[in-house]
Amino acid sequence: MSYRTVEVEINHGRVLAKGAERLPEKGTGLLTLFQPEVVTRAPISPLQALEQLQKHLRLDAAKAGAWMTAVREARR
Numbered sequence: 001m002s003y004r005t006v007e008v009e010i011n012h013g014r015v016l017a018k019g020a021e022r023l024p025e026k027g028t029g030l031l032t033l034f035q036p037e038v039v040t041r042a043p044i045s046p047l048q049a050l051e052q053l054q055k056h057l058r059l060d061a062a063k064a065g066a067w068m069t070a071v072r073e074a075r076r
Helices: 047-055 061-076
Strands: 008-011 014-019
Touching: none
Parallel strands: none
Antiparallel strands: 008 014
16 A cells, blocks of 8 residues: 555535646545634724834834825825
8 A cells, every 4th residue: 555645625625636646536545624824813003003013113203203204205
């Protein structure tokens, strides 16, 4: 007996080989399903997002003001 691993895609309950390799006419096996992890985050307001960005960029009040001016000028 030989074993092999084939990457598959499931579409509407049908198992399809994902690559060029074909599945055998008949066979038995075990199927492991990998489901993407869903990351849920509480929604934040635009002001909270801006505050987090300022912290991440280490902007003090003066640097934040200069950055906002640069963005405003770039939009013109």
